[in-house]
Amino acid sequence: GEEATSVVKTSRSELQRALTDMNVSKAPYVVFSFTDSKSTCESGHWGAKTNRSASPIVAELEGDDVEICFTSNLTQILKTLDGEAITLHKHSKGQFVVLEGATTQVVATEAIREV
Helix, strand or coil: CCCCCEEEEEEHHHHHHHHHHHHHHCCCEEEEEECCCCEEEEECCCCCCCCCEEEEECCEEEECCEEEEEECCHHHHHHHCCCCEEEEEECCCCCEEEEECCCCEEEEECCCCCC
């Protein structure tokens, strides 16, 4: 019942940039970094991978700076959400994110980096 500590408003096309980054880096994950000044997505930077790919993301952040990590399930999540505008809700204490489309919502667990 707690409010999200970070709310990100962006578009489907901006989130789809991550799918390209995952393909280029040949990595099964992507990390979105949302801040007031700059937002990005990056894939292939965990571990000793030599292929990396990163893209700038246009997004509006309300609340705390946040990183949100997805696996290749991002493809299915984007297929499930309707509309072009997408809002992500994240609480700093949780390992999941709520994504909202026009009339649909998806609760997704985050990818966790194994060390």
